[in-house]
Amino acid sequence: MRGTIVFDLDGTLIDSAPDIHAASNALLVEDGLPELTFEQVKSFIGKGVPHLVTRVLEASGLDPAGPKHAEFVHRFEARYETAVGLTVTYPGVVPALEALAGAGFALGICTNKPVGPTRAVLDHLDLTRFFGAILGGDSLTVRKPDPAPLHATVAALGGSAERTLYVGDSEVDAETARRAALPFLIYTEGYRKTPVADLPHTAAFSDFADLPALVAHHTPPRP
Known part of the structure; x- marks a missing residue:
């Protein structure tokens, strides 16, 4: 070697930012929340899913320390497994x-x-x-x-x-x-x-x- x-x-x-952006916005739309911009979500990438979800919740005006965090992490990870098309x-x-x-x-x-x-x-x-x-x-x-x-x-x-x-x-x-x-x-x-x-x-x-x-x-x- x-x-x-x-x-x-x-x-x-x-x-992978386009897929991560799409997956993040899909969760927000499911909850009746406004979508985030591509540049916003792209800036959240790099420190793992829990950090990404924290930033998404903060940007959406939600409490990242509340019960929504664990739920969003679970839903995002389930969607993330197949988020490869973009x-x-x-x-x-x-x-x-x-x-x-x-x-x-x-x-x-x-x-x-x-x-x-x-x-x-x-x-x-x-x-x-x-x-x-x-x-x-x-x-x-x-x-x-x-x-x-x-x-x-x-x-x-x-x-x-x-x-x-x-x-x-x-x-x-x-x-x-x-x-x-x-x-x-x-x-x-x-x-x-x-x-x-x-x-x-x-x-x-x-x-x-x-x-x-x-x-x-x-x-x-x-x-």
């Missing part, structure tokens, strides 16, 4: 994954999306075949930016910190990498709200065609 690369999912490999991979993702796997890297997923919807969308987009380990936001008792899920993904791949890179798109990913003490490659076209220069990162890229060369540059030579 040449090294280990762990990827975030939403906003990094796939653009989701696409970012340009160049598949060729980049093929190149990295072909070069001998072990690839994994560490996301705050629940593992059921994660596997469903990976299967739908024919991406599951690339990944030797897939951890979701409900795989452990903690979520990113706690470093435990990232460390667990690396361990599941049989990797070591010295030869691991983390690839993500957001403030949560940057903080996760910092806490895990791993090099971080940031994809600049995802769901980030903070300027790239203000986030700790090893390298930035806007085109997945550039990723294999970046990975090669930042992976130590094999002994």
Whole structure:
């Protein structure tokens, strides 16, 4: 194995915001509430379903600490399992994954999306075949930016910190990498709200065609 690369999912490999927006608004409409804008819901993505629901309820003028929260989480997760029809991979993702796997890297997923919807969308987009380990936001008792899920993904791949890179798109990913003490490659076209220069990162890229060369540059030579 040449090294280990762990990827975030939403906003990094796939653009799932349209499906998440549609699923969120479907719940609101069912309850007779006004729909939220795409940009509103997109800004809520990244910290897992409970956080997403909290923000949706707040934006709808409802108490996020009230009984509606647990109900919305349950209903959203049930809908989320099949919310794949509007989701696409970012340009160049598949060729980049093929190149990295072909070069001998072990690839994994560490996301705050629940593992059921994660596997469903990976299967739908024919991406599951690339990944030797897939951890979701409900795989452990903690979520990113706690470093435990990232460390667990690396361990599941049989990797070591010295030869691991983390690839993500957001403030949560940057903080996760910092806490895990791993090099971080940031994809600049995802769901980030903070300027790239203000986030700790090893390298930035806007085109997945550039990723294999970046990975090669930042992976130590094999002994």
